[in-house]
Amino acid sequence: MADNERDTVLAVKNLSVGFDQSQTRTVLAQVSLKIRRGETLGLVGESGCGKSTLGRAVMRLLPPNATMAGSIRLLGSDVAAMDERRIRRQRGGVVAMIFQNPMSALNPVLTVGRQITEALEIHTELRGRAAIARAIELLHIVGISRPRDRVHEYPHQLSGGMRQRAMIAMAISCDPKLLIADEPTTALDVTVQAQILDLLASLQERMSMAMLFISHDMSAIASVSDHIAVMYAGRIVEQGASTQLLRDPAHPYTLGLLNSVPHVDGVRRPRLQAIRGSVSAVSANDVGCSFRSRCDFAIARCGTETPPLANIDNDRAARCWLASADWRPTLTPKCAST
Numbered sequence: 001m002a003d004n005e006r007d008t009v010l011a012v013k014n015l016s017v018g019f020d021q022s023q024t025r026t027v028l029a030q031v032s033l034k035i036r037r038g039e040t041l042g043l044v045g046e047s048g049c050g051k052s053t054l055g056r057a058v059m060r061l062l063p064p065n066a067t068m069a070g071s072i073r074l075l076g077s078d079v080a081a082m083d084e085r086r087i088r089r090q091r092g093g094v095v096a097m098i099f100q101n102p103m104s105a106l107n108p109v110l111t112v113g114r115q116i117t118e119a120l121e122i123h124t125e126l127r128g129r130a131a132i133a134r135a136i137e138l139l140h141i142v143g144i145s146r147p148r149d150r151v152h153e154y155p156h157q158l159s160g161g162m163r164q165r166a167m168i169a170m171a172i173s174c175d176p177k178l179l180i181a182d183e184p185t186t187a188l189d190v191t192v193q194a195q196i197l198d199l200l201a202s203l204q205e206r207m208s209m210a211m212l213f214i215s216h217d218m219s220a221i222a223s224v225s226d227h228i229a230v231m232y233a234g235r236i237v238e239q240g241a242s243t244q245l246l247r248d249p250a251h252p253y254t255l256g257l258l259n260s261v262p263h264v265d266g267v268r269r270p271r272l273q274a275i276r277g278s279v280s281a282v283s284a285n286d287v288g289c290s291f292r293s294r295c296d297f298a299i300a301r302c303g304t305e306t307p308p309l310a311n312i313d314n315d316r317a318a319r320c321w322l323a324s325a326d327w328r329p330t331l332t333p334k335c336a337s338t
């Protein structure tokens with residue numbers, strides 16, 4: 001195995017996911033990404049674009065009506081080929097997920113401590129008092145005050161921020177190599193959001209864990225990510241190192257996301273601008289760029305040929321006919337003065 005392959009914690013290749021209802025609806029199309037040891041990949045995009053579906057596919061927790069093509073490798077092993085016993089051991093031990101809604105992900109009838117010790121019993125030798133002691137230690141690590149009391153409390157007794165911390169404690173309890181954090185700050189007020197982001201960054205450094213950080217909020221993504229993948233209607237439309245992508249976005253959708261938040265990476269936008277229109281459903285058979293109806297830069301070719309995710313410079317790719325050569329959208333879109 002080459003050195004950089006040994007460093008790869010997660011490798012997703014050409015992943016497509018559809019949900020069978022009256023007909024199959026494609027919600028992820030040809031998604032490829034890689035996360036290396038200790039690295040954070042931020043996955044950003046509007047509601048419904050497929051972010052949680054990607055996280056659940058990595059955990060092999062897609063619902064029964066889902067169909068999947070492509071490959072997902074965790075530390076080199078094919079997730080689809082694992083038997084039930086192996087995948088259960090992987091969850092928690094190799095990859096753990098902080099689910100989008102902590103209230104529905106936590107079990108309301110079990111104490112926080114019991115939920116953590118359950119995971120410890122599956123993945124470690126710890127039992128009884130030793131497991132409880134470790135649960136208290138984990139609650140302390142994630143910044144929960146009075147952990148000796150809190151360990152005996154139920155999820156409804158905790159504030160939103162504390163529930164999120166408890167979820168994080170459960171997720172890191174078995175020392176995963178990859179943490180999938182799905183909108184971990186969305187339901188929280190701004191000061192608590194900042195605390196949770198700091199907590200995740202410090203845990204990641206301390207445990208040299210890789211992280212897939214999922215959010216629709218470009219400011220949160222910018223503050224934690226080494227690399228960013230921008231997803232639109234089930235496809236990655238731009239990916240690359242975060243400093244480069246934030247400074248000089250190559251896809252008009254990335255530009256739109258940046259223009260719709262006040263501060264990103266220390267740069268203040270003079271004027272906020274929402275992306276017009278709304279996301280259309282993806283279909284793998286659609287011809288043309290799926291963003292074209294909302295794009296201020298669209299040309300005729302965008303309606304007749306589907307742009308590939310093409311490399312535009314070192315370590316960066318964009319799915320846009322205009323992203324290569326000498327064209328780049330500036331931070332002021334054409335329609336800014338109208």
Ligand SMILES: Nc1ncnc2c1ncn2[C@@H]1O[C@H](COP(=O)(O)OP(=O)(O)OP(=O)(O)O)[C@@H](O)[C@H]1O
Nearest residue numbers: 019027046047048049050051052053054063065216
């Ligand atoms: N079990 C399912 N059956 C059918 N469609 C589904 C199912 N789960 C998700 N979907 C659809 O797949 C699409 C992607 O959903 P997903 O939850 O991955 O989006 P998301 O990017 O995480 O959105 P949000 O930001 O709102 O969390 C949505 O249109 C959703 O309605």
Ligand SMILES: [Mg+2]
Nearest residue numbers: 051052053100
């Ligand atoms: Mg989601």
